[in-house]
Amino acid sequence: MLTLKSEHPVPSVLKQLGEMTACRDMHLVEQSLLRTLGPVLGIKSTSLYRVDEHGVVTRALHHTRDAAMVGGERYRTCDQTGEPGSAVGLEPAVADLLSALRLLDHSCARPQPGGYLIGYPLHGADHLCGYVVFERDHEVTPTEHAVIHGVLEVFSNYYALLDASQRDRLTGLLNRHSLELNLTRMWDALAQRLKHGAEAAQVNRRRDQAQTYWLGVLDIDHFKKVNDTHGHIMGDEILLLTARLLEGALRRSDLLYRYGGEEFIVIVAANDLATATQIFERARQAVAQFKFPQVGRLSISGGFSMADPAVQPQAIINRADRALYEAKADGRDRIYFYEELIRTGRLQEVQSGTIDLF
Ligand SMILES: Nc1nc2c(ncn2[C@@H]2O[C@H](COP(=O)(O)OP(=O)(O)OP(=O)(O)O)[C@@H](O)[C@H]2O)c(=O)[nH]1
Numbered sequence: 001m002l003t004l005k006s007e008h009p010v011p012s013v014l015k016q017l018g019e020m021t022a023c024r025d026m027h028l029v030e031q032s033l034l035r036t037l038g039p040v041l042g043i044k045s046t047s048l049y050r051v052d053e054h055g056v057v058t059r060a061l062h063h064t065r066d067a068a069m070v071g072g073e074r075y076r077t078c079d080q081t082g083e084p085g086s087a088v089g090l091e092p093a094v095a096d097l098l099s100a101l102r103l104l105d106h107s108c109a110r111p112q113p114g115g116y117l118i119g120y121p122l123h124g125a126d127h128l129c130g131y132v133v134f135e136r137d138h139e140v141t142p143t144e145h146a147v148i149h150g151v152l153e154v155f156s157n158y159y160a161l162l163d164a165s166q167r168d169r170l171t172g173l174l175n176r177h178s179l180e181l182n183l184t185r186m187w188d189a190l191a192q193r194l195k196h197g198a199e200a201a202q203v204n205r206r207r208d209q210a211q212t213y214w215l216g217v218l219d220i221d222h223f224k225k226v227n228d229t230h231g232h233i234m235g236d237e238i239l240l241l242t243a244r245l246l247e248g249a250l251r252r253s254d255l256l257y258r259y260g261g262e263e264f265i266v267i268v269a270a271n272d273l274a275t276a277t278q279i280f281e282r283a284r285q286a287v288a289q290f291k292f293p294q295v296g297r298l299s300i301s302g303g304f305s306m307a308d309p310a311v312q313p314q315a316i317i318n319r320a321d322r323a324l325y326e327a328k329a330d331g332r333d334r335i336y337f338y339e340e341l342i343r344t345g346r347l348q349e350v351q352s353g354t355i356d357l358f
Pocket residue numbers: 170219220221222223224225227231232233234235236239260261262328332
């Protein structure tokens with residue numbers, strides 16, 4: 001059955017909007033949006049598809065409410081992120097609806113057995129950033145359409161505000177605050193996977209391996225000299241250009257943050273060390289091969305480490321930072337892997353914050 005009893009829209013929507021705008025975490029805001037629409041429309045399942053600037057679906061969030069429980073409803077949310085560099089797999093009917101939504105930039109409904117597949121486009125600050133899709137046994141009424149429209153508008157505005165608060169003003173990259181939020185969420189997910197993952201890893205080893213994360217700290221070499229020679233405004237321009245070069249060298253699924261002055265943090269998902277090394281190396285080369293206007297050639301140095309869920313995220317950053325320090329000491333324009341420096345005895349392990357997982 002696609003449809004559950006709907007609630008009176010006004011009090012329900014107001015309550016849910018209050019909850020939605022109380023969230024400071026963008027993922028929770030997305031979940032809250034789906035929870036808002038479900039009861040109002042009397043629908044069981046709602047999905048949110050996030051797209052990148054090319055219109056490729058990079059994340060799918062599926063939300064299901066289940067009225068079977070006594071004394072209330074139970075919610076299930078499934079968050080599905082595309083594998084690095086690839087799109088999320090879509091059912092043909094959904095893919096067809098999304099391409100229509102993209103073309104028309106307006107709500108669409110497609111008849112299907114037992115009802116309709118209905119979709120609405122979601123807008124970010126100035127572009128299409130996703131779609132909300134649900135199934136229902138009848139089409140949306142004009143009143144419901146107005147409610148959905150209003151909810152999506154509040155969501156988009158609030159989401160844009162949150163997004164702005166998590167971005168660095170100069171480069172537009174994610175900022176340190178956003179890094180802290182994401183690291184907490186990522187480490188929770190990694191720890192969960194470790195707890196419950198043993199059997200899953202055996203069943204699907206390839207998929208499990210694909211979710212190894214690598215954290216790198218990258219730093220522009222001799223940046224003080226750029227400021228001293230060419231002035232602070234030119235220094236800012238170099239920071240902005242470096243951010244664009246790094247973005248261009250990384251994949252859609254990699255996360256890039258401005259961590260401090262001329263320091264960036266990158267989080268990469270890769271199956272193995274060779275792939276991770278290749279990605280960091282590509283970032284280094286992108287900067288080394290670029291001729292910066294008026295300034296000429298510049299380079300970056302970096303260090304990276306594997307994101308071990310049993311070690312506090314801050315300790316992983318410290319590891320990457322120690323490897324970066326060694327790369328600087330060896331003449332810069334290179335990226336070192338922390339665990340390799342430990343293996344060869346160049347660095348000694350320091351007792352750092354571990355997390356009790358079990
Ligand atoms: N223009 C500009 N400069 C910044 C910004 N944030 C930090 N800086 C400058 O970045 C420089 C960093 O210098 P250092 O930490 O000495 O490092 P470095 O000169 O890059 O030398 P190495 O890291 O050892 O290669 C300082 O001069 C800071 O003032 C910023 O937002 N804009």
